[in-house]
Amino acid sequence: MIRIALGFLLFVTHFCDAQFGSPVAFSDSQEKTVLETSPEFFILDWKPNTALHISETPLEIITDSVGAQKVNLFRDNTEAPILYSSNIITPVCADGDCKFMHITLYWTLLGDYAGFDRSVKEPLTKHDHDEFLFSDYWKLHDLLKDDNSILKRRAIDELVTKPKPSKIEGVDALSGATVKEVKESVVSGALYSCYVAWHLVHGKIKEQLKAYTVEQLNEEMLVRMLNSEHTNYQMYALENLDQNQYKVNFSRVSELFKSGIPLVRSFIIKNLANSFSQSPTTMQPFWDALPYIDINTRSLLLQHVDFASDATVTHISTQLSVLTRNQLLKYLEHLGSKKVISTEVLKNLEQFAASNKEKNAYLVTEFLEDNS
Amino acid sequence: MKNLLTVLILFIASLNAVAQDILLEAESFDNPGGWVVDPQFVEQMGSPYLNAHGMGKPVKNASTAVEFKKSGTYHIWVRTMNWVPGEWEAPGRFQLKVGETVLDTVLGTRSGWGWQYAGEAKINKKQATHIELQDLTGFNGRCDAIYFSTKKDTPPSSTKKLAAWRQEITAQPNAPEEVKSYDLVVVGGGLAGCAAAIAGAEQGLKVALIHDRPVLGGNASEEIRVHTLGIYGNFERILKKIDTEHYPNGSADAKLDQEKRDKNVKSYDNIDLFLNWRAYDALSEENSVKYVDARQTFTGERKRFTAPYFVDSTGDGWIGFWAGAEFSYGRESVDTYGEHWEEHGELWSPKEADNAVMGSSVLWGSKDTDSPQSFPEVPWAMPVSKDYSEVNGEWQWEFSRNDLSQIDDAEEIRDHMLRAIYGSFSSAKKDEVNENRKLEWVSYLVGKRESRRLVGDHIFTFNNAKEGTEFPDGVVIETRAVDVHYQTVLEDENNPDFISEALFYRGPQYYIPYRSLYSKNIKNLFMAGRNFSCSHAGLGGPRVMLTTGQMGAAVGYAASLCKKYEVMPREIYTGYLQEYLDLIEEQKYEKIPTSKK
Numbered sequence: 001m002i003r004i005a006l007g008f009l010l011f012v013t014h015f016c017d018a019q020f021g022s023p024v025a026f027s028d029s030q031e032k033t034v035l036e037t038s039p040e041f042f043i044l045d046w047k048p049n050t051a052l053h054i055s056e057t058p059l060e061i062i063t064d065s066v067g068a069q070k071v072n073l074f075r076d077n078t079e080a081p082i083l084y085s086s087n088i089i090t091p092v093c094a095d096g097d098c099k100f101m102h103i104t105l106y107w108t109l110l111g112d113y114a115g116f117d118r119s120v121k122e123p124l125t126k127h128d129h130d131e132f133l134f135s136d137y138w139k140l141h142d143l144l145k146d147d148n149s150i151l152k153r154r155a156i157d158e159l160v161t162k163p164k165p166s167k168i169e170g171v172d173a174l175s176g177a178t179v180k181e182v183k184e185s186v187v188s189g190a191l192y193s194c195y196v197a198w199h200l201v202h203g204k205i206k207e208q209l210k211a212y213t214v215e216q217l218n219e220e221m222l223v224r225m226l227n228s229e230h231t232n233y234q235m236y237a238l239e240n241l242d243q244n245q246y247k248v249n250f251s252r253v254s255e256l257f258k259s260g261i262p263l264v265r266s267f268i269i270k271n272l273a274n275s276f277s278q279s280p281t282t283m284q285p286f287w288d289a290l291p292y293i294d295i296n297t298r299s300l301l302l303q304h305v306d307f308a309s310d311a312t313v314t315h316i317s318t319q320l321s322v323l324t325r326n327q328l329l330k331y332l333e334h335l336g337s338k339k340v341i342s343t344e345v346l347k348n349l350e351q352f353a354a355s356n357k358e359k360n361a362y363l364v365t366e367f368l369e370d371n372s
Numbered sequence: 373m374k375n376l377l378t379v380l381i382l383f384i385a386s387l388n389a390v391a392q393d394i395l396l397e398a399e400s401f402d403n404p405g406g407w408v409v410d411p412q413f414v415e416q417m418g419s420p421y422l423n424a425h426g427m428g429k430p431v432k433n434a435s436t437a438v439e440f441k442k443s444g445t446y447h448i449w450v451r452t453m454n455w456v457p458g459e460w461e462a463p464g465r466f467q468l469k470v471g472e473t474v475l476d477t478v479l480g481t482r483s484g485w486g487w488q489y490a491g492e493a494k495i496n497k498k499q500a501t502h503i504e505l506q507d508l509t510g511f512n513g514r515c516d517a518i519y520f521s522t523k524k525d526t527p528p529s530s531t532k533k534l535a536a537w538r539q540e541i542t543a544q545p546n547a548p549e550e551v552k553s554y555d556l557v558v559v560g561g562g563l564a565g566c567a568a569a570i571a572g573a574e575q576g577l578k579v580a581l582i583h584d585r586p587v588l589g590g591n592a593s594e595e596i597r598v599h600t601l602g603i604y605g606n607f608e609r610i611l612k613k614i615d616t617e618h619y620p621n622g623s624a625d626a627k628l629d630q631e632k633r634d635k636n637v638k639s640y641d642n643i644d645l646f647l648n649w650r651a652y653d654a655l656s657e658e659n660s661v662k663y664v665d666a667r668q669t670f671t672g673e674r675k676r677f678t679a680p681y682f683v684d685s686t687g688d689g690w691i692g693f694w695a696g697a698e699f700s701y702g703r704e705s706v707d708t709y710g711e712h713w714e715e716h717g718e719l720w721s722p723k724e725a726d727n728a729v730m731g732s733s734v735l736w737g738s739k740d741t742d743s744p745q746s747f748p749e750v751p752w753a754m755p756v757s758k759d760y761s762e763v764n765g766e767w768q769w770e771f772s773r774n775d776l777s778q779i780d781d782a783e784e785i786r787d788h789m790l791r792a793i794y795g796s797f798s799s800a801k802k803d804e805v806n807e808n809r810k811l812e813w814v815s816y817l818v819g820k821r822e823s824r825r826l827v828g829d830h831i832f833t834f835n836n837a838k839e840g841t842e843f844p845d846g847v848v849i850e851t852r853a854v855d856v857h858y859q860t861v862l863e864d865e866n867n868p869d870f871i872s873e874a875l876f877y878r879g880p881q882y883y884i885p886y887r888s889l890y891s892k893n894i895k896n897l898f899m900a901g902r903n904f905s906c907s908h909a910g911l912g913g914p915r916v917m918l919t920t921g922q923m924g925a926a927v928g929y930a931a932s933l934c935k936k937y938e939v940m941p942r943e944i945y946t947g948y949l950q951e952y953l954d955l956i957e958e959q960k961y962e963k964i965p966t967s968k969k
Contacts, residue, residue, distance in 0.1 A: 153876045262862045263718060270724040294865055299775040326775040359457035362484040366530060
């Protein structure tokens with residue numbers, strides 16, 4: 001709820017800026033050797049009182065006409081690497097009209113897009129030379145966050161081609177998914193700038209950054225990633241922690257099982273599949289999360305129902321509403337395999353079967369008929 | 373008037389009296405009116421059914437007439453379901469009219485398929501009784517069958533018991549009485565099946581093409597309207613006969629090439645086309661398919677098809693499944709075939725295998741009109757669509773979940789998509805900019821991407837595509853990027869669960885070997901279409917229709933050589949490969965054969 005409230009506040013702030021433009025742009029980061037505030041557009045957590053100082057890397061980005069531009073690494077006061085950054089100047093050309101784009105880009109330690117700072121002196125402009133509004137920068141930020149954007153798989157000339165109009169039946173709104181998808185993704189009038197920026201962020205440099213990080217990787221960095229709110233960090237840590245490190249960090253792992261995105265949850269449960277039979281008690285936090293997790297993960301969890309404690313099996317009988325049809329069938333199959341079904345479970349089943357608001361009540365009715 | 377095939381009457385002797393029971397299959401109504409015959413889920417529920425697909429406007433009544441052998445008061449049950457049970461009125465409500473009387477009971481209100489008691493009616497045997505289904509909503513009310521009985525014994529609802537009961541009450545023989553023999557039996561009339569039939573026929577084979585819809589083309593047909601992708605490869609001449617130019621997905625232009633496709637396939641004298649026939653069984657002996665049984669989707673008439681060679685182009689791999697062919701479903705673990713792709717990691721190929729597959733789409737479209745258009749409230753749709761608002765669908769409208777089989781749960785998947793569509797359009801209609809917008813077309817057919825994959829001598833993988841492996845028997849050629857979909861809700865739970873995203877891998881030209889087009893363990897079974905032999909990630913590129921069409925043509929030619937030398941598909945690779953490759957090369961330039969009208 002707090003997150004939603006903060007999000008709303010941020011939205012209102014940005015909405016106001018979008019309408020009127022930000023009165024004061026952030027200062028150029030080209031001279032920044034210390035970061036004491038988060039980049040203006042940023043996806044990672046930024047803890048209060050953070051101060052990052054710059055250090056050099058051997059990495060470079062080559063851009064047309066301008067040549068090599070350095071990629072730096074920002075570290076915290078313990079020298080732990082936190083963020084990559086590069087001040088980019090690159091030409092953007094459309095219809096023979098070329099301009100320079102000035103932007104400071106940031107990447108995570110895994111080479112993912114982390115954010116950007118705009119330039120006060122050289123704001124980004126659109127095709128008609130209008131300067132970007134704040135809302136345009138925000139849209140660019142959204143675009144850069146999408147590592148699977150349509151810009152990735154289309155050449156620039158394919159993005160401006162309109163599809164053939166429909167010949168019959170007048171279904172006029174099927175106006176070419178490609179063009180529509182592009183239109184929704186990019187800043188209006190700034191397709192070329194968006195295209196260039198996206199390919200700078202998601203180009204070859206991504207792999208180089210990740211490789212550079214991996215060279216320096218240690219357990220402390222992995223644990224820091226595990227504790228991050230950034231999904232790719234979580235996933236990388238989960239993929240690279242060994243069994244012992246899983247045990248040491250189990251509290252955070254089980255917390256992520258509840259709070260992470262479905263992809264993270266499913267990875268965790270598949271990775272810990274053996275633990276359900278080997279140490280059922282340890283896995284209790286997983287069963288406690290059953291009503292709160294997404295459907296796909298819940299299905300993976302229910303694959304282990306045969307190893308759940310009697311108390312958990314009974315508890316699930318009070319949560320039948322959250323189960324899909326096939327999940328309910330899986331649960332009933334488990335009950336059907338038991339010699340005795342407890343009175344409490346039976347009572348809960350009967351109550352569920354009697355409800356006229358439960359769409360799957362009929363399945364329980366049939367089960368009770370077959371097992372009475 | 374119903375004939376004996378569609379209305380089955382049984383006299384049941386009891387201790388005290390003779391009761392009369394009549395089972396009326398809804399799909400066999402004389403006049404379906406505005407209801408559509410929906411045969412997609414026969415394997416799960418035992419029969420096609422009538423579906424009131426009116427997109428929010430009640431459809432015209434379905435009607436028929438039944439002759440009863442005995443006058444009296446009959447109890448009446450209707451096999452139906454409420455497809456969205458919940459705290460609202462059932463979306464698909466309808467009533468039954470018997471003779472001149474409309475029975476009070478509102479039907480389509482029970483959870484899960486089963487018998488709903490409709491009431492009783494007096495029947496006079498002297499004249500045929502008029503029966504009507506009266507749709508009340510236009511939102512996919514469904515009627516599978518109507519059961520009349522002078523006794524008040526509710527028929528069984530559970531799938532297992534129902535099948536036995538149906539068998540008993542209809543007194544159907546174990547085997548279809550009519551047996552038809554061919555050189556090649558092709559099951560499934562999508563682009564792959566059509567191409568297989570044409571290629572086989574051009575080489576002089578007598579071919580049966582069995583398809584469960586009234587029109588050919590499967591996902592490319594005017595009924596589903598997915599645009600074709602891929603290249604023609606070695607089979608441009610054939611594929612142009614059945615391809616379509618429509619774009620994008622859902623475009624009504626799909627209708628333009630429908631007639632061409634159907635006409636071209638029908639023009640071959642030696643293709644016997646069985647439209648509206650759905651295969652329901654196959655038997656293998658000594659690892660060879662002996663026959664395929666199929667049923668007419670309206671009348672219930674049955675036929676048995678025998679041949680030395682069969683092509684499974686059903687998409688779901690049904691023939692292989694029934695015949696005992698090895699198959700796979702879901703995503704393999706990343707280590708199974710080494711299909712890791714760093715950039716997308718777990719999303720691309722999981723550490724542990726699972727049941728996740730690409731989902732199915734239901735396409736739809738709307739249009740702007742000159743006058744205000746109303747659309748009903750759809751409270752039952754909103755839990756799925758929430759506040760999502762759109763006026764047309766595209767390929768991203770796709771649904772899968774790891775607890776849902778794209779085969780066994782296809783009806784639930786289709787229904788979920790209908791809720792997404794109706795709810796989303798309803799949300800869009802609340803915006804006054806859409807006041808004149810009318811829901812023009814919604815498919816009721818599931819356009820599937822992935823389900824069973826039959827296992828061949830070679831399993832085509834992502835690495836074969838990525839590396840452009842040049843097989844000696846690489847008969848299918850493709851340049852299209854490998855493109856695997858996932859549900860965006862996996863990354864962000866705030867996304868609608870019915871929207872997907874694509875992961876594209878752009879690699880070199882790649883080849884699919886002939887060895888991926890016949891079964892590893894069923895000796896005389898070819899496969900063409902998305903059920904060819906591949907891994908989950910391997911399917912990503914060649915699943916599109918021109919590529920699968922190439923597969924069809926390739927197996928059609930292989931079958932002709934099989935017949936020529938009286939050998940099995942595997943032996944074409946081991947003993948006749950050069951002749952096979954030469955035949956494929958020659959056919960590119962072949963003139964219209966004499967077998968064609």
